[in-house]
Amino acid sequence: MGTAPCIKLYALLLVSAVIVIWTGVEIKHQCLALDGQIPNSDNQSAQLTGESATQDGWFLVWNDEFNAPDGTPPDSSKWVCNIGRINAEEYDTDSTRNCFQQNGQLVIRAIREDYGGCHYTSAFIKTRGKFSQAYGRFEARIKIPCGQGLWPAFWLAGAKGKWPFCGEVDIVENLGKYPSKIYSGIHGPAEPYGRFNSTYSLKNDAIFADDYHVYAVEWDATQIKWYCDGINYYTVTKEQLVAANNWVFDKPFIISLDLFVGGDWGGSPDNTTLFPADMYVDYVRVYKKN
Numbered sequence: 062m063g064t065a066p067c068i069k070l071y072a073l074l075l076v077s078a079v080i081v082i083w084t085g086v087e088i089k090h091q092c093l094a095l096d097g098q099i100p101n102s103d104n105q106s107a108q109l110t111g112e113s114a115t116q117d118g119w120f121l122v123w124n125d126e127f128n129a130p131d132g133t134p135p136d137s138s139k140w141v142c143n144i145g146r147i148n149a150e151e152y153d154t155d156s157t158r159n160c161f162q163q164n165g166q167l168v169i170r171a172i173r174e175d176y177g178g179c180h181y182t183s184a185f186i187k188t189r190g191k192f193s194q195a196y197g198r199f200e201a202r203i204k205i206p207c208g209q210g211l212w213p214a215f216w217l218a219g220a221k222g223k224w225p226f227c228g229e230v231d232i233v234e235n236l237g238k239y240p241s242k243i244y245s246g247i248h249g250p251a252e253p254y255g256r257f258n259s260t261y262s263l264k265n266d267a268i269f270a271d272d273y274h275v276y277a278v279e280w281d282a283t284q285i286k287w288y289c290d291g292i293n294y295y296t297v298t299k300e301q302l303v304a305a306n307n308w309v310f311d312k313p314f315i316i317s318l319d320l321f322v323g324g325d326w327g328g329s330p331d332n333t334t335l336f337p338a339d340m341y342v343d344y345v346r347v348y349k350k351n
């Protein structure tokens with residue numbers, strides 16, 4: 062074999078190796094289709110008694126472990142469903158096709174279907190009129206979906222007043238087209254689309270949708286701190302927000318969970334987006350300090 066064919070062979074091998082590696086990376090970042098199986102939440106919702114009901118001085122005051130029988134809707138003593146086209150492109154329903162409990166978790170399911178003048182249905186539940194609290198640790202263990210046009214969120218809103226004057230704390234939001242990044246922050250009177258926000262990524266840019274993660278805020282009279290799996294990745298202080306005329310965080314807030322579809326921020330789904338798309342919520346827990 063002469064030198065030139067040998068170089069060609071090496072070049073071919075190199076190109077093949079690059080293609081194999083590149084394909085592997087692509088597969089890693091692909092949003093996988095549901096195989097019809099709803100995952101098990103790994104039973105992180107054990108009995109919350111004694112020691113397990115406290116952590117780092119926080120006492121459990123409200124929770125939903127979503128352990129009701131498979132197929133049941135969210136507990137109406139804790140949640141209300143927002144119905145209609147609220148925010149993005151989907152029609153939110155109170156149907157158990159879009160929101161139900163299974164395998165010890167809440168499933169919020171976005172479906173591609175024509176309904177109520179929209180091309181998608183999904184669900185948006187909140188604790189309005191059922192539960193609100195000022196300050197505390199608000200946490201949820203969630204497996205979000207991914208895919209262009211999906212917009213899952215776990216967030217708090219001031220129980221009274223009009224947005225943005227009521228205030229908003231976005232514990233976690235994700236745009237499905239950026240599956241390795243979550244968004245967190247606040248909105249207030251001076252910052253409807255404000256500058257008090259942050260993003261967070263996992264090690265090696267892992268996809269959030271690949272696993273359950275614990276998303277939380279710890280909020281008191283002086284600051285709000287954001288956590289993912291126990292890591293504090295963002296903090297805003299009352300001092301900063303007062304200076305920016307944005308501190309409206311001394312009053313009760315309600316909890317929201319939703320899976321929006323489309324909208325100005327993340328754009329519409331496209332032919333790569335897989336439906337149905339599921340957001341799995343193992344639990345929501347709220348703690349208070351003594």
Ligand SMILES: [Ca+2]
Pocket residue numbers: 102105106126127128165166342343344
């Ligand atoms: Ca659970």
